Amino acid sequence: MRAIWTGAITFGLVNVPVKVYSATEDHDLSLHQVHDKDGGRIKYQRRCEICGKIVSYDHIDKAFDDGDKTVVLTDDDLSTLPAERSREIEVVEFVPSDQLDPIMFDRSYFLEPDSKSPKAYALLRRTLEETDRTAIVHFALRQKTRLGALRVHDNVLMLQSLLWDDEVREAKFPALEERTRVSAKELEMSSALVDSFASDFSPEKFSDEYQEELKKLIDAKLKEGDALDTAKTFGEEEEPEEGGGEVIDLMEALRKSVEKNRSSAPAKKTSRKKG
Incomplete structure (x- = not known):
């Protein structure tokens, strides 16, 4: 594995130097599109819809469309935003691990100690294990500030980016708002069916x-x-x-x-x- 970046976990006066690695990888085979007649590759070009010219990346800005108006944002505009440029993973609080809903988890990263002595790393890992706590952190990655959860995975510290609260949709379905009667017999039969499928989860048993x-x-x-x-x-x-x-x-x-x-x-x- 190759480190994405190096930085440090900080909380109080404690500083834990770390290297950050992607914890997951995509194993899907990469497919591209071809012309069914002769097998030639299909190309996509960055063509301006006004002048018809093909535009190079150095002449491309970003824009937001609200349906009626389009606001163009230049690199200079974007540079004024308060994006974190530090390499710190700042701990803001420690919370009980069971308070984190898995729906909020996004991407996962392994953290490797990046100092001559890994004592501070080992101390933080051990503390999180003993207290059954997860550190909520702020960090920056790819020019965006992010919320994250710092927890223990086996004997490694893992950083998981979290979705912001307003990024998780509220599930409201009319059918679920109606009272539904479930009899004791139905529940008993359903529980028996679950028991017949009961097992311990072993991810290596499953494949794509x-x-x-x-x-x-x-x-x-x-x-x-x-x-x-x-x-x-x-x-x-x-x-x-x-x-x-x-x-x-x-x-x-x-x-x-x-x-x-x-x-x-x-x-x-x-x-x-x-x-």
Whole structure:
């Protein structure tokens, strides 16, 4: 694993240097889109809807659309926002672990001690275990301030980003507001059914069948030779025409450039304006 960033857990006068790692990874096979006729890759271009030109990233700003008006936000505008730039994981309070609803958990990160002596790290980990508490923290990641939960996972400190309170929707369904009578016999039968499925959770027992079958399908096609040369699926390289949003073939552009240069050779004393 490679650390995302290094920083420190801080509470009171205590400072615990740590390295931060992503605790999870996506195992899905990456698929892209191709033309069903010839297998050529489908490209997406950043084209302006007003002038029709393809726009490079250095000329792209962000904007908010409220339905009637659009507010453009430049990099200078965004730099004025109070985004944390420190590398501190600031503890704001310690709460009973059972008060955290799992619906609030977002992304998970492992924290590795980043000092010659891991004593402060071990002390904080042991304290959280002994008190059955979770530290609520503020931290910044990818230019956004975040709320987080610092807790123990096995023998490692884990940081989990939390959703803000107003990001969790309230579940209100009319059918649940009506009183529903459940008889003792129905509850007994339902409990018996639950008991028949009772087990201890072992995540290693479960696997992603879709991804496994997808991998088998791809391997089978490769083995049968049912595949295209990857380089050919990209086709000819394309460049945006300087005068607008149309795309022309690179070889054609080179040919026209050579012809233009030949026609304006030094032997001719007349100058030509660039259009």
